[in-house]
Amino acid sequence: MQTQYKNLGWNALFVLILVALGGLVFLSGKKIDYNWNWQRVVPYIVNNQASAVTAPEDGNIVSNAEGDLVLESLAGDVLVDLSEYEDLLVYEGDLIFEGDRLASLEEWRIGPLTEGLIVTIKISLWSLLFAIVLGLIIGLMRISSNPAVKKLSIAYVELIRGTPLLVQIFIVYFFIGTVFDLERFVAGVIALSLFTAAYVAEIVRAGIQSIPKGQMEAARSLGMSYPKAMIYVILPQAFKRTLPPLAGQFINLIKDSSLVSVISITDLTKAGREVVSGSFAPFEVWFTVALLYLLLTSSLSWAIQRLEKRLSASD
């Protein structure tokens, strides 16, 4: 009971500090005489702006047998059945030219920020997939007894870890991208995968080396080949141990993906930059962008925690 009360006090202090920090941000926002307007951000996430239904070619508005209005072409074919729409802008007998507005349609559409978010998710998932595969291969090469294979992987890891991601993105896009005629999205995925794979490889190597030697010996003594022992004995254990550092690396990958905006991929960050110039609400937009990134990274870390819990059955 005693400790419970004590903890209650500390938890209260934690909340208090958060509130104080929040208040500070709020006050400093006030102080700079900035007109906060969060509503301006909403249309860039989702909007239900009216869009127009236009005539595909010239024709007349007539009523058909059921008494509904339709657009009939000059040849007498029904082009558009207007009974589907509620807000009609035309009347019976109107002469219509190609491109004229027939009706307005309200529908929910995703805004540019959401589109950017989707691009970020796509680029992160593709890069994640390739980084895992490539990282596993490089990590296994790193512990090989063959000097050529081993040194290749060391060289790779040193090369990638020793140069900035931003520079790598430029090199992949401008050099490799030009040589192989790559799209910018593909170039972005390649740069991010190559970069993350180097770190994944080091994590995989450390994970495998942390498994006691006796495990490999026991597996081999049962007649398993080296690959079988790896697949069924070593890697499952290493995977469990490396989940926490891998989670950190994958969260980094999502955040690093913001750098691909430099090669004109409209990811969340670039969408944010574009929206700022259109909405004149930089503070709100950047806070929103940060929140969306946080949403991505926290769902990933939640998913990995779930996985860790499931794997802890054998502890």
Add this chain to the structure above:
Amino acid sequence: MTRDYQGNDMIVADKINKIYPNGCHALKDVSATVHRGEVVVIVGPSGSGKSTFLRALNQLETISSGSITVDGTDMYAKSTDINKLREEVGMVFQNFNLFPHKTALGNVMLAPLKVAKRDAATAETDARDLLKRVGLSDRMDNYPSHLSGGQQQRVAIARALAMKPNIMLFDEPTSALDPEMVGEVLDVMKGLAAEGMTMVVVTHEMGFAREVADRVLFMEDGELLVNETPEAFFDDPENPRLRQFLSMVL
């Protein structure tokens, strides 16, 4: 090929030497033969090379020179598939080395499923029988972390037996156990010996050696010094170094 081997010499080690890259000479011209159904116990002070010798018998250690024939197969012949040969030679380790991510049953079933490619139903029936045999019928679904040392070592024995080996190697199987658990593991090993399994055991359990062994080997400094029946070994040791060793451990 080896499954059909009918000869009497299950293991023939001929003048094997092991020199580590750092110059340490771990095995010096060791020659020994283990016959079918024989229980051979190797004793000696630590660092004498007895574990190295045992591990050389399933090539967990490669040798520098000499030859080893196991179950009728020359281990270092070009045509020998070491993985196939290891299926015939079960091994039990000092530190159990159970797979921590598998249950007791999963540990025993893994190699039959993935190496011998038996079907799941057969593998499971066999595994349950083996675990029953080592007295663990109520612990089949436990993970190693939930088993005592003695129980883990019995699972490890069942796991090695699951590949239906012709030879069993034991590398100090009771050295990492609490004293009260040594008995249960030795009982399982005695049962195996009684069934006629060919066994090579490195151990410090002199009682086991005297009671179960057909022959006892004494190693020191990488040399095989004594190769005798238990009676001659314990009651009338001739070798002065063996006498000194026995006076310290008995």
